[in-house]
Amino acid sequence: xxxxxxxxxxxxxxxxxxxxxxxxxxxxxxxxxxxxxxxxxxxxxxxxxxxxxxxxxxxxxxxxxxxxxxxxxxxxxxxxxxxxxxxxxxxxxxxxxxxx
Numbered sequence: 001x002x003x004x005x006x007x008x009x010x011x012x013x014x015x016x017x018x019x020x021x022x023x024x025x026x027x028x029x030x031x032x033x034x035x036x037x038x039x040x041x042x043x044x045x046x047x048x049x050x051x052x053x054x055x056x057x058x059x060x061x062x063x064x065x066x067x068x069x070x071x072x073x074x075x076x077x078x079x080x081x082x083x084x085x086x087x088x089x090x091x092x093x094x095x096x097x098x099x100x
Contacts, residue, residue, distance in 0.1 A: 004032060005042045012043075015056040018081050019098035020091055022060045029100070040065065056081075056098075064089035 001009075007030035015021050023036035032038070043054045055077040059065045064074050064085070075085055085091050
Protein backbone atom coordinates (compact mmCIF):
# COMPACT_ATOMS: atom_id res chain seq x y z
CA UNK A 1 0.00 0.00 0.00
CA UNK A 2 1.40 3.41 -0.92
CA UNK A 3 1.92 6.40 1.41
CA UNK A 4 -1.19 8.23 0.14
CA UNK A 5 -3.50 5.27 0.72
CA UNK A 6 -1.98 4.55 4.12
CA UNK A 7 -2.56 8.13 5.29
CA UNK A 8 -6.09 8.25 3.86
CA UNK A 9 -7.05 5.00 5.59
CA UNK A 10 -5.48 6.18 8.87
CA UNK A 11 -7.76 9.25 8.84
CA UNK A 12 -10.87 7.26 7.93
CA UNK A 13 -10.10 4.79 10.71
CA UNK A 14 -10.50 7.65 13.22
CA UNK A 15 -14.01 8.76 12.16
CA UNK A 16 -16.19 7.93 15.17
CA UNK A 17 -19.44 5.99 15.11
CA UNK A 18 -22.37 8.29 14.37
CA UNK A 19 -20.26 10.85 12.50
CA UNK A 20 -19.35 11.42 8.84
CA UNK A 21 -16.51 13.13 7.00
CA UNK A 22 -16.36 14.37 3.42
CA UNK A 23 -13.90 13.07 0.85
CA UNK A 24 -12.27 16.51 0.84
CA UNK A 25 -12.01 16.64 4.62
CA UNK A 26 -10.32 13.23 4.67
CA UNK A 27 -7.85 14.31 1.96
CA UNK A 28 -7.03 17.54 3.80
CA UNK A 29 -6.53 15.77 7.15
CA UNK A 30 -4.22 13.26 5.46
CA UNK A 31 -2.11 16.19 4.18
CA UNK A 32 -3.38 15.84 0.60
CA UNK A 33 -5.69 18.84 0.13
CA UNK A 34 -7.37 18.83 -3.25
CA UNK A 35 -7.29 15.05 -3.59
CA UNK A 36 -10.92 14.31 -2.70
CA UNK A 37 -11.51 12.25 -5.85
CA UNK A 38 -8.48 10.14 -5.05
CA UNK A 39 -9.99 9.32 -1.64
CA UNK A 40 -13.01 7.84 -3.40
CA UNK A 41 -10.77 5.86 -5.74
CA UNK A 42 -8.78 4.46 -2.80
CA UNK A 43 -12.01 3.44 -1.05
CA UNK A 44 -13.26 1.68 -4.17
CA UNK A 45 -10.26 -0.66 -3.91
CA UNK A 46 -11.11 -1.91 -0.40
CA UNK A 47 -11.50 -5.67 -0.05
CA UNK A 48 -14.85 -7.21 0.81
CA UNK A 49 -15.42 -7.39 4.56
CA UNK A 50 -12.95 -4.63 5.45
CA UNK A 51 -13.14 -3.24 9.00
CA UNK A 52 -12.36 0.30 7.79
CA UNK A 53 -15.45 2.52 8.31
CA UNK A 54 -15.60 3.53 4.63
CA UNK A 55 -19.34 4.13 4.92
CA UNK A 56 -18.71 7.25 7.04
CA UNK A 57 -17.20 9.12 4.07
CA UNK A 58 -19.65 11.19 2.00
CA UNK A 59 -19.48 13.99 -0.55
CA UNK A 60 -19.19 17.72 0.14
CA UNK A 61 -22.94 18.22 -0.35
CA UNK A 62 -23.62 15.85 2.54
CA UNK A 63 -24.78 13.10 0.25
CA UNK A 64 -23.95 9.48 -0.44
CA UNK A 65 -22.17 9.39 -3.79
CA UNK A 66 -22.66 5.69 -4.46
CA UNK A 67 -25.47 4.30 -6.59
CA UNK A 68 -27.67 1.21 -6.58
CA UNK A 69 -26.82 -1.60 -4.15
CA UNK A 70 -23.73 0.24 -2.92
CA UNK A 71 -25.90 3.26 -2.03
CA UNK A 72 -28.24 1.02 -0.03
CA UNK A 73 -25.33 -0.73 1.70
CA UNK A 74 -23.80 2.59 2.79
CA UNK A 75 -27.15 4.07 3.83
CA UNK A 76 -28.02 0.98 5.89
CA UNK A 77 -24.71 1.08 7.76
CA UNK A 78 -25.06 4.79 8.54
CA UNK A 79 -28.66 4.39 9.74
CA UNK A 80 -27.50 1.53 12.00
CA UNK A 81 -25.13 4.05 13.62
CA UNK A 82 -28.00 6.46 14.30
CA UNK A 83 -27.40 8.84 11.39
CA UNK A 84 -30.56 10.27 9.84
CA UNK A 85 -30.59 10.17 6.04
CA UNK A 86 -33.18 11.48 3.62
CA UNK A 87 -34.67 9.21 0.97
CA UNK A 88 -32.26 10.74 -1.57
CA UNK A 89 -29.26 10.08 0.68
CA UNK A 90 -28.76 13.55 2.19
CA UNK A 91 -27.13 13.82 5.61
CA UNK A 92 -27.01 16.95 7.77
CA UNK A 93 -23.35 17.95 7.94
CA UNK A 94 -24.28 20.49 10.60
CA UNK A 95 -25.50 17.65 12.83
CA UNK A 96 -23.24 14.72 11.88
CA UNK A 97 -19.95 16.15 10.58
CA UNK A 98 -16.89 14.87 12.41
CA UNK A 99 -15.04 17.70 14.13
CA UNK A 100 -11.72 16.20 15.26
